[in-house]
């Protein structure tokens with residue numbers, strides 16, 4: 300059976316410490332043991348979003364994890380890598396393994412921004428798919444973000460954390476880390492930058 304991680308947009312960050320002072324992390328119990336190679340179901344992109352801009356945002360988001368994008372002053376010692384294989388007609392499928400890692404848009408429950416599902420065997424993540432909701436008006440940049448739109452990069456950087464083996468930390472006490480389950484809010488990109496706990500977790504695996 301796959302494991303699902305559903306992620307949401309919400310407000311308060313509670314009593315959480317600043318991201319570079321918060322060492323918390325949790326692992327899902329599996330890691331990528333070679334380059335994560337993924338495809339994008341570009342045909343699923345909602346109307347109004349440019350498919351190639353979305354693809355670039357997805358690539359950048361994976362790069363935020365594999366490239367250890369942080370403002371805590373930590374060097375990139377994370378050996379994880381990802382590779383974009385191009386577009387696919389295959390849909391992300393959280394019900395069955397199909398041997399392909401696919402990212403695409405689809406219908407999710409109201410309030411859920413994205414879901415990453417993964418299969419683990421012997422400590423290895425053998426497949427991970429990602430579904431992004433079509434119910435939100437996604438923002439691809441802060442300068443064009445309006446109203447209550449969530450930032451795609453912030454959201455997908457968090458999802459990419461799951462792909463590489465990171466689990467959630469509690470929202471109330473660790474809400475400013477990338478791996479807390481809620482975004483800090485609309486039109487912000489905080490989660491695109493890894494916090495200390497996010498870095499420590501990734502460094503412990505890679």
Ligand SMILES: [Zn+2]
Pocket residue numbers: 304305306457458461467479480
């Ligand atoms: Zn999550």
